[in-house]
Amino acid sequence: MSTGIVYGVGLGPGDPELMSVRADRLLRTAKHVAFFRKAGRSGQARRIVEGLLPDDAIEFAMEYPVTTEIPLDDPAYNKTLSSFYAECTDHLRRIAETGEDIVVLCEGDPFFFGSFMHLYTRLKDRLTVEVVPAITGMSGAWTATGQPVTWGDDILTVLMGTLPEATLREAMTRSDALVVMKIGRHIEKVKSALKAAGKFDAAWLIEYASMPQQNVQKLSDAGEKVTPYFSIIVVHGQGRRP
The missing domain is CATH 3.30.950.10 (Tetrapyrrole methylase, C-terminal domain)
Known part of the structure; x- marks a missing residue:
């Protein structure tokens, strides 16, 4: 069985009408959708696509374990986030290995200071990963x-x-x-x-x-x-x- 594709889909600065045609098409046909958010929040990326996803889409919320609780220069910050990104990567990989595609929602452009980059570098040599660029914030x-x-x-x-x-x-x-x-x-x-x-x-x-x-x-x-x-x-x- 061939593996599925992981799509890093840029959503643009916030207005759904500023998304690309390709992003809109992928969202409306997505079976698996993943997105980052702060614990206890709905997540900005998820809010942008409200009403665009299929009713039966399977959602995977990737909740940051830390945001500002630990200083950026504290070794614990990188260690905690590295483990978090590794766990998210494993989850997406397991889905893709069943042959299913996954759409990862990305605020702005995926390759411009976005969290998706940390998944991309961990997945690109193991799976097919396609990036859909977007208007930056x-x-x-x-x-x-x-x-x-x-x-x-x-x-x-x-x-x-x-x-x-x-x-x-x-x-x-x-x-x-x-x-x-x-x-x-x-x-x-x-x-x-x-x-x-x-x-x-x-x-x-x-x-x-x-x-x-x-x-x-x-x-x-x-x-x-x-x-x-x-x-x-x-x-x-x-x-x-x-």
């Missing part, structure tokens, strides 16, 4: 501002808010356009780095890009509120143009 965010993010020869840098402040500041200083992701509880550090780089007043905060609750505002107008997980900061480039 950051593309949805800068589009929501109504301004081009880069012009001419602008250098665009994508940063994680989890980075040390000195690293953020250095990268921000030498770049023309910026995208800062994974902000959450790192917002004050990110703000401080933007100010030191002289880019704070030009920064935009986009919450829930392309989703019904989307909110777009200058970062300087956001006050002291805590940003949700689905937040991205954008600084537009102002480079060469005709």
Whole structure:
């Protein structure tokens, strides 16, 4: 018996209408569907596809054992997540070895800072794995501002808010356009780095890009509120143009 295919399906930034035709087709015919979520939550990827899956689809929720409970630099963090991804991989492999295909839901693009990559690297040499690319969350965010993010020869840098402040500041200083992701509880550090780089007043905060609750505002107008997980900061480039 031939093995099934594992599809890493990018869902785009959040609006189901921004998914690809291929993603929509795979979702509507899926027998097995897997997705990541935080324990006790429905999961953003699963919410995006509500109403698109067959009624008899068999769902497999992969619940993260940790999110922010353990510092990223603690060896226990990598050890815990590595075991988790190995368990998820084994589950998907057992299904595929029965000849059944599996659709893994991926927020944004599967190969852009997504959890699916950890499954892909563990499965690609053992099974057929196909990746369906998608619009990234950051593309949805800068589009929501109504301004081009880069012009001419602008250098665009994508940063994680989890980075040390000195690293953020250095990268921000030498770049023309910026995208800062994974902000959450790192917002004050990110703000401080933007100010030191002289880019704070030009920064935009986009919450829930392309989703019904989307909110777009200058970062300087956001006050002291805590940003949700689905937040991205954008600084537009102002480079060469005709």
